[in-house]
């Protein structure tokens with residue numbers, strides 16, 4: 001009896017730390033139903049170079065530990081490593097990016113195996129970075145005829161995997177190339193690419209038939225490419241198991257699209273599918289004095305905030321997407337590639353150059369002069385690592401383990417969405433009272449905001465200009481970007497949107513041609529304008545007008561441009577109606593080509609709720625040649641708010 005109670009007590013004590021860890025974590029993490037063997041991968045190819053550069057890693061308790069032990073206890077079960085044939089100069093200087101050759105892979109593989117994790121071997125079949133933009137053959141294979149290259153790929157793959165096996169490394173998967181979007185090892189024809197992949201495949205099967213064989217592509221946002229590539233692999237009967245993709249949400253489309261694209265390959269060809277590279281920024285800051293791929297500016301999608309929670313949410317969503325379609329895993333890219341120092345560019349640069357811990361060293365210029373040779377430097381993804389610049393594990397690293405059980409915490413704001421406002425110079429300067437909070441579960445919620453003091457009078461007096469006003473919402477920084485502009489209250493003011501219904505033309509006689517025309521040389525600005533013409537003398541008579549509602553009360557100014565000729569006796573004027581009553585009119589006319597007249601009506605008083613119609617009346621009663629003309633660039637501006 002006593003023994004039983006002791007046993008129960010012991011089990012409770014064992015279970016306690018697990019429960020406590022879950023509750024300790026401040027991250028919101030949904031539970032995702034996953035098979036036991038779902039691959040939670042982490043690429044740490046640069047780790048040896050980083051350690052040589054002095055980088056140390058610390059677990060969530062702040063204890064300095066072996067990186068592989070930290071990863072394993074956080075749910076990582078596969079380590080990915082890239083393999084370059086010979087990333088060294090003739091005198092043995094590394095190209096950088098971790099100087100990842102097979103020796104590096106063996107050492108990384110041994111440490112992975114020692115910590116119970118499998119190794120995913122990512123053969124680039126190149127001496128340095130291979131991606132959709134470049135797939136250069138290794139130096140030693142350059143200029144080889146295809147048959148010789150096929151043999152080289154076979155022998156190299158066989159030799160590398162044999163070495164890994166003899167070193168006791170548990171290789172779970174092999175990639176036949178990296179992001180091989182229509183190129184591999186210097187070959188650009190699919191039949192040749194297939195033959196090289198086939199050589200790698202045969203060599204892998206010969207060493208160990210248990211190893212999964214993967215192909216790897218990028219840019220799933222282009223579904224047609226994925227259909228085409230998977231078809232070609234099937235057409236040539238490539239022996240492979242896994243169709244893998246990169247998925248970076250900045251550039252690679254939606255998760256819905258990703259699922260569709262991979263499901264197609266899975267269902268059409270019966271292949272396993274997975275995301276073999278993904279990552280997300282936890283901060284916009286660079287921490288190693290060498291610019292990052294993803295930062296504050298730039299043109300890319302940002303579906304999650306750059307926070308630790310945002311990073312975890314990205315991983316959770318990608319894992320869930322794979323779980324939804326029966327994908328076999330997700331591998332995070334270079335989650336430990338942090339800064340080698342926090343003092344200066346010069347100190348870091350010396351370490352990158354010596355140990356190859358930056359993305360490229362200057363020595364790589366001999367192999368890749370246009371890219372590495374120009375832009376060599378440190379880590380371009382230190383802000384996407386799952387360790388801080390001090391080497392301590394971020395909370396987000398827990399996501400791989402906690403996803404299997406979920407970690408429910410209260411839903412609270414995690415970040416505040418920036419506000420972008422265009423304000424009329426003549427209008428009221430009023431900032432919103434609420435901002436959108438991005439909650440830790442990814443949802444949005446409006447919360448109140450307090451803006452710092454700003455000088456509205458100075459902003460109105462300052463003309464067309466941009467301002468940034470900071471504020472606080474729920475203790476977090478809020479940012480309001482204000483552009484002071486002279487607002488044009490007309491839609492499609494320059495006719496660039498074509499016939500969109502905003503302008504209404506009414507033919508009052510027999511005007512033969514009345515339409516939006518696209519012809520840059522006949523437009524005052526842009527490429528389109530409103531065109532009129534009649535071959536018959538005296539048949540032109542029409543109005544062109546636009547109705548505007550919801551105007552702020554105040555004083556307004558209206559202008560519209562016209563040019564043309566052959567009108568004979570004309571009656572042409574711009575006008576303004578308020579609630580159907582004409583309140584102002586300004587005479588105009590047409591004289592000759594490119595001689596634009598711009599009648600201006602000022603001082604119209606608009607009250608709240610008024611319906612304002614602005615327009616132009618044109619009547620040409622000339623005998624002989626037909627009248628013609630162009631109308632463009634209307635403006636309705638508030639000049640003084642009431």
Ligand code: CA
Nearest residue numbers: 290291292379
């Ligand atoms: Ca950096």
